[in-house]
Amino acid sequence: MIPLMKVQMSEAAPAAVSRVLTSGMVGQGPMVDEFEQALRERIGNPHVATVNSGTSGLHLALRLATDPAGTGQNGDRGEVLTTPLTMVAANWAILANGLRPKWVDVDPATLNVDLDDLARKITPATRAILIVHFAGYPVDLARLSGLLDEAEAVHGFRPAVIEDCAHAWGATYRGSPLGNHGNIAVYSFQSVKHFTTGDGGLMVLPDAELNERARRLRWFGIDREAPGRGLTRDDIPEWGYKFHMNDINASIGLANLAETDEVIRRYRDNAGFYDRELASADGVRLTERAPDRQSSFWVYPLLVSGKDAFIKHMTEAGVMVSQVHERNDQHTALRPYLSLLPGLEKVVEQLVCIPVGRWVSDEDRAHIVDAIEAGW
Ligand SMILES: Cc1ncc(COP(=O)(O)O)c(C=O)c1O
Known part of the structure; x- marks a missing residue:
């Protein structure tokens, strides 16, 4: 079976981890510092803070965005416009912050939030907007920023945007x-x-101010970078979490970072092959490719007719395929927020993702295209 997802681990990682394990420091230490420096250079932004999961990052991001005074209060604190087509982690972070999700419909062309629907749903109750770059295809951020300019002119405030780049x-x-x-x-x-x-x-x-607050709140609210390295007797003005990364994970990251360009190149190369070969395949529609953005193609999404038959056919051909994320809005925990979402209905009827990662060989991708072209 050709897997849909697979761990991409550098052969250098075990030795890197071993060095940390015997170094006497396995918590947040010099490897995290080194990893963060490498990430700053790679992203091209000095304001970065590693955390122990994407989920932790989303919880903390919503706190930063919706509780600027740092009261840490729960209770009803307003709405977050969000997508129902994502991993539940993103929407649980909204609930955990005492905020209400308000669903934005999904654009079948991109699988991202429908920006027209988003514009209609901004109200004085909107505290933040949580977007997901689905499958790695970027949301049109300039258009989103323009919509927020318009909302600001009408409502007199600008909701914060959180980009889930998972x-x-x-x-x-x-x-x-x-x-x-x-x-x-x-x-x-x-x-x-x-x-x-x-x-x-x-x-x-x-900016530097939000970065400083993120770095403090990821470790109980204590400033580890202050002179004396945040001794526990220091006063803590704002409570925080235990969300920091440790040196074991950072050492794995440093090993994998050295190979990441090569890994992504292969994902993109496979995606380019599918773009060419499947452009006119029967029963299949590809998603949008705008010239101003490059997807990372974590998975390769297709909109297919006869989805159940397609999944059965591909499974029998030895190819693992899946929708990847189930719609979130029908979970019992999110039922109070149900609304009509015609774009999402269409997407869940047709969306299937096929393998595109580094492990997909030239033979594998040709086999996948042949299986699709054979029909189902
Ligand atoms: C879209 C999305 N958001 C958030 C997360 C949560 O990230 P993590 O598993 O690192 O907590 C994931 C996935 O795993 C995801 O796919």
């Missing part, structure tokens, strides 16, 4: 990596992402 390591918008477009961006370094630290995540912040 699928989008290596993606670019207008030539620069995600995390450079004025919003809080959160990456996931979970096991089967393009780039893994075992488990882990990265917050990229738009």
Whole structure:
């Protein structure tokens, strides 16, 4: 079976981890510092904070965005416009922050939020907007920013935007990596992402002030970088979490970072092959490719007619395929927020993702295309 996802682990990682294990420091230490420096250079943004998962990053991002005074209060604190087509982690972070999700419909052309629907749903209750770059295809961030300009003119405030970049390591918008477009961006370094630290995540912040607060709140609210390294007798003005990364995960990240360009190149090469070969295949529609953005293709999405038959046919051909994320809005925990979402209905009827990662060989991808062209 050709897997849909697979761990991408450098052969140098075991030795790197072993050095940390015997170093006497396995918590947050010099490897995290070195990893963060490498990430700053790679993303091209000085304001980065590693965390122990993408989920932690999303919880903290929503806190930063919706509780600027640092009261840490729960209770009803307003709405977050969000997508129902994502991993539940993103929407649980909204509930955990005492916020209400308000669903934005999904655009079948991109599988991202439908920006027309988003514009209609901004109200004085909107505290933040959580977008996901689905499969690594960037949301049109310039258009989103324009919509927020208009909302600001009408409502007198500008909701914060949080970009969930869990699928989008290596993606670019207008030539620069995600995390450079004025919003809080959160990456996931979970096991089967393009780039893994075992488990882990990265917050990229738009300014030094938010970065300083993120770094404090990821470790109980204590400033580890203060002179004396945040001794526990220091006063803590704002409570925080235990979300920091440790040196074991950072050492895996440093080993994998050295190979990440090569890994992403292969994902893109496979995606380019599918773009060419499947453009006119019967029963299959490809998603949008805009010239100002480059997807990272964490998975390769297709809209197919006869989805159940397609999945059975591909499974019998030895190819693992899946929708990847189930719609979130019908879970019992999210039922109070149900609304009509015609774009999502269409997408879940047709969406299937096929394998595109580095492990997909030239023979594998030709086999996948042949299986699709044979019909189902
Ligand atoms: C879209 C999306 N958001 C958030 C997460 C959570 O990231 P993590 O597993 O690093 O907590 C994931 C996935 O694993 C994801 O796919």
